[in-house]
Amino acid sequence: MEAADTFDIDILIEKEIKDSFYIGQSKNLTIENSEILRADYNRIFLISEGNGTLYVDDRALEISGKEMFLIGKGQVFSFEKFSVLTGYELIFGDCFWEKTPASANNCKAILFNNISGNQNLKIPAEKFPEFSFLFETLFTEFCGDDYINKPDALAAYLKIIMIKTGNLNKLLSEAADDFDNKLYNKFLNLVAKKYYEIHGVSEYARQLNISARKLSEICKQHNGKGPKDIINNQLITEAKRALQFTKKPVKEIAFDLDFATAEQFSHFFKKYTQLSPQQYRSGFVKIGM
Structure with a gap:
């Protein structure tokens, strides 16, 4: 490497x-x-x-x-x-x-x-x-x-x-190469490309030309999670990377991920990790990451 x-x-x-x-x-x-x-x-x-x-x-x-x-x-x-x-x-x-x-x-x-x-x-x-x-x-x-x-x-x-x-x-x-499977993969592709600017399920559904309800059914059928969980998991993963491996201020990370304020981002992050962004970052500093 x-x-x-x-x-x-x-x-x-x-x-x-x-x-x-x-x-x-x-x-x-x-x-x-x-x-x-x-x-x-x-x-x-x-x-x-x-x-x-x-x-x-x-x-x-x-x-x-x-x-x-x-x-x-x-x-x-x-x-x-x-x-x-x-x-x-x-x-x-x-x-x-x-x-x-x-x-x-x-x-x-x-x-x-x-x-x-x-x-x-x-x-x-x-x-x-x-x-x-x-x-x-x-x-x-x-x-x-x-x-x-x-x-x-x-x-x-x-x-x-x-x-x-x-x-x-x-x-x-x-999974056969059926219509729902293709839609699910298109959704994953969109999330991977658009997570930092699109957070809402309805907008992803619109781009896929299906209803939000249909998208929810497809996601739960394929991995047991709803589309919002998949979107939020992508956001949390990217936020963790930024907190661990960059020195960007929390406010800048929030902006990069299209949150309106640092406070909104911090509330979102703590909801999914039980830690504030600063607490999460400090934990890695202490172990020498």
């Missing part, structure tokens, strides 16, 4: 990756420096063996092997010092993803638009060799000599991996 200049609280800005695509392999890699990195690209870690902890935003995920970790663009992550990893790190940007056939878009949307629900995917022992083979094949292709259509070949392998990964996700396995 490459990184560059520090950003606020020892957070590193990711360097630009050639062609917005990279895959690397690690064998018994011991993490010597626990650097905090803000992802500018989407990531999939395939871990065959390992131990330690992966921190993503404010979550701690134990590493045990035969699993995947998904990191979405904009998330902040680091490995605990002395974690040991064997496996692959697959990185791709949005512009590279556009090379993949459209038929894989549904898989990516479900996996990465609901990234917090898909951060760690356990792979059944009987299926792991298949994933290992796919990543090994992609790694070999990536390391080989360049040729005119190589990006298209890499994109084809990425599509297969994304589809196979999507099938690990219970939601994707059970």
Whole structure:
């Protein structure tokens, strides 16, 4: 993982990756420096063996092997010092993803638009060799000599991996490519793009050309939560990132997230976390984050 200049609280800005695509392999890699990195690209870690902890935003995920970790663009992550990893790190940007056939878009949307629900995917022992083979094949292709259509070949392998990964996700396995499922994915896409300027369910429903009631039914059918919960969860996640990893005043964070006042934002944040924004930030300062 490459990184560059520090950003606020020892957070590193990711360097630009050639062609917005990279895959690397690690064998018994011991993490010597626990650097905090803000992802500018989407990531999939395939871990065959390992131990330690992966921190993503404010979550701690134990590493045990035969699993995947998904990191979405904009998330902040680091490995605990002395974690040991064997496996692959697959990185791709949005512009590279556009090379993949459209038929894989549904898989990516479900996996990465609901990234917090898909951060760690356990792979059944009987299926792991298949994933290992796919990543090994992609790694070999990536390391080989360049040729005119190589990006298209890499994109084809990425599509297969994304589809196979999507099938690990219970939601994707059970959800047919029906109208409601498409609407749900469109809603997740809109929230990911518009959370900082649109907070109301009715406006999202209007943009989807359905009623707010229909949107509520679709969301509860697919993940058990209403659309307002999904919107608010996105806002809380972004607020936590800003409080942990930037020195922005609470007033500025409130403005960035389109709250009318800092007081309105503080009330909203405390309702969902039981802490004021300043209390939340102070907690991370005390533990040296």
